[in-house]
Amino acid sequence: MSVIAWGLLISAMGVLIYAMGSVNPAATHYKKGMEYLAQNNFHDAEQHFLKAVEADNLYTAAHMKLADLYETMGVTDKCLAYLKAAVASYHNQFDKYAMQTNYRIAEILYSQGKYQDAWLIFLLLFRMNYVSAPLYYFLGEMYMMHKRYGEAVNYFDESLNLDPNQPRVKFYRSLSLISMKEYREAVKSLTELSADREYDSQALFLMGKLSFDMEKLPEASMHFGHLLELKNPPFLKDVLLFKGYEILMKDNPTQEDLVKASQIFSRGTHLKDLPPEVRKEFLFHLGGVYILNRQFNDAKMVLRDLCRLDAYYKGADQLLKMVSKEMLIKEEHGLIIEKYQKVMRDGHYKHEILRPLRLDVYQPKNLPLYSVEQMEDNAQKMFVKILETQESISYDPSAPATPMDLSNSSYDTFLKTAGKIAEKLGVMVNKNLATSKYEVFFVGIDRSEMRSLLYFFKPTSVVGAMGVADVLDKGDELECKKVTYINCGSFTEDAVDLGRKHQMVLIDKRDLKKLL
Incomplete structure (x- = not known):
């Protein structure tokens, strides 16, 4: 073997020996921690993971294992600290696992009641194009609570x-x-x-x-009827009264109707925690329905219970006196029925x-209100700051490439982009007539010299028929023959139908993307 060959061999062996002697200590501790974890020895596993991040603060896997351990132990603050350290250890913040970790941080903050911090991260992740069904749910919930x-x-x-x-x-x-x-x-x-x-x-x-x-x-009655088939439905007393009154308001209720009404009002009398006025109303009309069905003995028992609560409720004492008479003759039946019929359609409980429908009853009770606009601005600033550190990501905030970019852009950028889109659509426009930061609209002349209104809506929103109607009204006020609504979001079916009916051009996020 030549001298040169021997030299190369010795050099290679030296590199190998050096490599064998310089194993990353963080990896060694991490491996040992995983072995202890497999044995459910959480204390020793924790110690080795801590040594791993001490040896290499960018050792992502060890940060994640520590976060998992502390979450299992219920030490949430430490869990969050190591999740944040894990995110910081990623060179690329747009890495799928980095964004998943950020999402996990937001979920924990949300569960702790730190909603503003959580929502800020959700808004940031949306701008980073993180796709997740739960993320979109949390954003929807946030906008719903803030009435957007x-x-x-x-x-x-x-x-x-x-x-x-x-x-x-x-x-x-x-x-x-x-x-x-x-x-x-x-x-x-x-x-x-x-x-x-x-x-x-x-x-x-x-x-x-x-x-x-x-x-x-008829549809309302059908839905409320189905509701009564369920166990413990909401607003049960109100639905029972609605269905009971519905029968009382009929011109000629059948015997089947009366049996049904007696079942409804009887069910109402057995409800717990009823307001006194409502209980009296159920008892009164249960007795009345028995009278209409000539079940006078049953009516007597019910009206007696009512009179113990309030003898003068809608003349209950007089009805009780009449049905309590022994050996009622047929002619008296008609008088009793007539007396109840005089009041059965009046004075119903409201x-x-x-x-008015109260939707707050159905919404989350614990969520506070903040300035969404401020959170959106902060999320956008964080997004731009992250972009500045990512050399491989090219993003020009002054030239939105997607409807989402346009929606998240500054108002000046939105205005300039709207002007460029107007040019592409062949409409010569003058100044922006909008006063709200959520919209831009121009009046201009298109290629056919028709006076046109171009309306741009900034949020990624679903626009309904009322929103379309408002823009149509603007078009009428400004004497425009053609109206175009350009939306960074989408339109409901009713909105599309209304737009089509009035020959309005609707451009949603799919069509808008082609114009950017």
């Missing part, structure tokens, strides 16, 4: 696109649509929930209430179905 219902529906839709089997998301989506007065779409959404064990009773009540408010009384 169009955006809430948009995020709920995105969540359901990824995982359709989420009853809670469907329910909150329905509440948001109701708040937008998109009742038809809300009923469609609630119908899907009417067979769900967790939400069936709430869905049926809301469908009944919406149908009642839209004066679709139950919940007659009152």
